[in-house]
Amino acid sequence: MSVVSEIxxxxxxxxxxxxxxHRDLMRELDGRLQRDAGISQADYSVLLSLFDAPERRLRPGALGQALGWEKSRLSHQLSRMAARGLVERAECDTDGRGSWVVLTREGKRTLLHSLRDHAASIRSLFLDALDPEEKQVLARATERVAERLGEAAQRATG
Amino acid sequence: MSVVSEIxxxxxxxxxxxxxxHRDLMRELDGRLQRDAGISQADYSVLLSLFDAPERRLRPGALGQALGWEKSRLSHQLSRMAARGLVERAECDTDGRGSWVVLTREGKRTLLHSLRDHAASIRSLFLDALDPEEKQVLARATERVAERLGEAAQRATG
DNA sequence: CATATTTGGTTGACACGTCATCTATTAGGG
DNA sequence: CCCTAATAGATGACGTGTCAACCAAATATG
Known part of the structure; x- marks a missing residue:
């Protein structure tokens, strides 16, 4: 691509x-999830996190932590999901400013419906495309890049 | 993450x-580009494509092709960029329904301002994190996944 | 104890991406 | 030549992501 001589x-x-x-893979996964279960990958990951949590509920903070999301993004996402009946917000007894996010019956149903298909898609489109050695190298590579990012963030903050 | 036993x-x-x-990398790159030049990666890639084109102009169709974008996305993007003065739309003489997208002086200035920094970011955060062997494996891996996606799209269409 | 700070979370504005729909032009087939 | 179909592109609605501002409860500090 000509101009960028340094690369x-x-x-x-x-x-x-x-x-x-990455873009095409996400498009395909999103599309399938949407067709099969009417949800996005974002919806899916939220539902899965809640499903894996004790009592099917999490504090937004913990949920955001687990997903690596900003609190604002999570809040918007939860509002949309609540509007569709996938999750509910509940008050928190032990901390007056906080709240709980609870998986609804409908949310659980939706998740279970999409679980196997989505995993199969990830397997067939991504995991099965890689042989064991490639997986190993890829894992290390992502780790290295993540390290760089961490260092960069460190320099920016500290 | 427990439940998905097949993976x-x-x-x-x-x-x-x-x-x-990928998410963190994109966040960092986007943030830097935004801080340094006030543009997004999407803006950047459009500007770069136009800059590399003869006469600094392209038909939307060709541009979308080059970027791998849907026409609707491109159209919205161009509207936003036109509103900020980075590109202009011009009529096409040879095809009455078509148009040209032209890089403005301001767009060129902005691109040139961000070019070196952005390339340096890609290098330091991504490319330099990988040794030659990892790069090779990664390149092959992405190719393989892309193939899978192509096959899947084929099956869906044909 | 009164006040300042931090923490948990929401909201509004705006950029972005997709889908479905629409218009205008061009190309094709009788 | 007329009518149909394909093409180039724009648009509106809506879900998504980020940033900045905000609010209220909780904690820390004088």
Whole structure:
């Protein structure tokens, strides 16, 4: 792509390929989930986290932590999901400003309906495309990049 | 993450790590671009494509093709960018229903301002985190996944 | 104890992406 | 040539993500 002389042809292709692959993969996964269960990946991950939690409920803070989401994003997401009846907000006895997010019966039903299909999609489109060695390298690579990001964040904050 | 028994612990971690890495990487890149030049990655890629085109102009169709975007997304994006003065729409003489997207002086200025910084970010956060072997494996892995996606799309269409 | 700070969370504005729908033009087939 | 179909693109509605501002309860500090 010509202009960016500091990044070689191969590296540039790698970067473009990485972006494209991720985007297309997410598109496909989102599309399937939407068709099969009428939910997004975001919905799915929230439902799954709640399902795995004791009593099917979590504090927004903990949920955001688990998902790596900003609190504002989570709040919006929960509002939308609550409007669709997938989750409920409940008051928190031990902390007056806090609240609970509770999985509804409908939310549980929806999750269980999509669980196997979604996992199968992840397997067939992503995991099964990689041989064991590639998986290992990829895992290490993602870790390395994550480290870089951590360092960058550190420098920005500290 | 317990429930999904069909996906093993390690594979699940790989998947989660991949998602997290991509998300955090994009967040950081977007944030830097926004701070440095006041544009998003989407803006950036449009500007770059136009800059590399003959006469700094492209038909929306060709641009969408190059970026792998849907026409609707591109149209919205161009409207926003036009409102900010980064691009202009012009009529097309040879095809009455078509149009041109032209890079403005301001758009060019903005792109040039961000070019080196953005490339440097991609290098330091992503490319430099990977050794040559990892790059090679990653390139092949993305290719494989892309193939799967292609096959899936084929089955869906054909 | 009164006040300042931190924490948990929501809200509004705005950028972004997708889908379905729409218009205008061009191309094709009788 | 007329009518139909395909093409180029724009638009509106809606779900999503981020940032900044905000509110209220809780904690810390003088």
């Amino acid at each position: 070689g042809e191969g590296e540039w292709a790698l970067w473009r390929g990485f972006l494209t692959m | 093993g612990e390690g594979e699940w971690a790989l998947w989660r790590g991949f998602l997290t890495m």
